[in-house]
Amino acid sequence: MIYLDNGATTFPKPEIVYHAVDEFARYNGVNAGRGAYKAAREANAMIKKVKNMLLSLIDAREQAEIAFTPSVTIALNMVINGLDYESGDVVYVSPYEHNAVLRPLHLLVKRRGIKVVELPLKDDLSIDLEHTAVMFQNEHPKLVCMTAVSNVTGYVLPAGEVFTMAKEYGAFTLLDGAQAVGLLKINFAKTKADALAFAGHKTLYAPFGIAGLYIKNGVDLAEFIVGGNGIKAENPAMPSYIPAKLESGSMDCVAIAGLAASLDWLKGVNPWQQEEGLTSYLLGRLSTVPDIIIYKAPDGAGNQAGVVSINIKGFRANEVAAILDYKYDIAVRAGHHCAGRIHHHLNNKAYDGTIRISFGMFNTRRDIDKLIDALKQIDRKILKNIDDEIIRGNC
Ligand code: PLP
Numbered sequence: 001m002i003y004l005d006n007g008a009t010t011f012p013k014p015e016i017v018y019h020a021v022d023e024f025a026r027y028n029g030v031n032a033g034r035g036a037y038k039a040a041r042e043a044n045a046m047i048k049k050v051k052n053m054l055l056s057l058i059d060a061r062e063q064a065e066i067a068f069t070p071s072v073t074i075a076l077n078m079v080i081n082g083l084d085y086e087s088g089d090v091v092y093v094s095p096y097e098h099n100a101v102l103r104p105l106h107l108l109v110k111r112r113g114i115k116v117v118e119l120p121l122k123d124d125l126s127i128d129l130e131h132t133a134v135m136f137q138n139e140h141p142k143l144v145c146m147t148a149v150s151n152v153t154g155y156v157l158p159a160g161e162v163f164t165m166a167k168e169y170g171a172f173t174l175l176d177g178a179q180a181v182g183l184l185k186i187n188f189a190k191t192k193a194d195a196l197a198f199a200g201h202k203t204l205y206a207p208f209g210i211a212g213l214y215i216k217n218g219v220d221l222a223e224f225i226v227g228g229n230g231i232k233a234e235n236p237a238m239p240s241y242i243p244a245k246l247e248s249g250s251m252d253c254v255a256i257a258g259l260a261a262s263l264d265w266l267k268g269v270n271p272w273q274q275e276e277g278l279t280s281y282l283l284g285r286l287s288t289v290p291d292i293i294i295y296k297a298p299d300g301a302g303n304q305a306g307v308v309s310i311n312i313k314g315f316r317a318n319e320v321a322a323i324l325d326y327k328y329d330i331a332v333r334a335g336h337h338c339a340g341r342i343h344h345h346l347n348n349k350a351y352d353g354t355i356r357i358s359f360g361m362f363n364t365r366r367d368i369d370k371l372i373d374a375l376k377q378i379d380r381k382i383l384k385n386i387d388d389e390i391i392r393g394n395c
Helices: 015-028 038-057 072-080 099-112 129-138 159-167 253-266 271-286 317-328 340-346 365-377 380-385 388-392
Strands: 064-069 090-093 115-118 141-147 172-176 195-199 211-216 292-295 307-312 333-335 354-358
Touching (some): 038 211, 072 211, 099 172, 317 333
Parallel strands (some): 141 172
Antiparallel strands (some): 307 354
8 A cells, every 4th residue: 555644644653653552562551640559650650751752842841731632632622622711702713724623613603602713815825914913903812723734735824923913812822733743843932822732643653542732831721521530539620730630531551652652763853854855746746647736835935744635627536536545555535634614715616625645754756656657547437346435435
């Protein structure tokens, strides 16, 4: 298989991640925070070490705490539901947001009467900063949510600029770093984020099951998911301080051991350079494919991560993905990529979304050459051999 779906999860993981996961599960696999014995203390110490590694990764030491969660979706829900809203409060979202942000907000529209407003885009689909400033002035933001990198076009959004403006009105700023932490050179203070969510299994090259939040010191959130965490267990209320307030349930120490290994590995590689090189090669080669439509980041230095979407005129996105899989063993994702709003701007209704190509550290130019050859030979007749359900897709 040629795997070009790293936006969904990076695969494969570095060899040392598999090794660390196996070793921890086999020899240290006890529950952290649940026992005073040596192995439990070691698991606790590992969690602390990994949190410190994450803080160092984006220069957040002395500035933020880490709260671990099982997924970035849960982390984002915890922030969105941890704020105190009044009816009519305005929440701004970039049009590039993922359903992990949009759906919790949609519930709050119904339950709490908040208003969700999309940040404006220019013609090239970059965020219109001037217009944003005017909108914030007219309707002050309570919360501003932005993804750091679009999982549809690879656009690196100007979150720092938007959050700086939002802070003039005392807004809470939430950065979704699912496609960014580990890939972009991030300086936490410069993001102006109150909370930054990360996903272990994506650009951090760790296994599924570990994600979390960087929470700026001094920022408070109400508890959303509560339960046991081994701290002051005689008390029915959660501990009052962050991160303990936000962490409940047994932690996935096996996944955290994998994250420790991937964070070590990331110190010796340059994923941004890799993705930039592959993406510019891809864009050059895509321009030779007949009937292609390319959806990429707006032009600009440092704007484009290793995610690009395409369509082929005359085909629905899912049809192309099904053919690539069936005939060429090339794995891409087709559809809306759980980021519904941006597709209105990409104007791709006739295609039912896009075909997404997303790179990781283990892709090569040869993978791209094979993809281009396959795209040039795409033939509708092949669809006859493929199960209808697969062609319809589900996202
Ligand atoms: N945010 C972005 C930008 C994503 O790309 C994704 C996953 O694709 C998520 C959030 C949600 O991640 P998960 O399903 O791992 O919780």
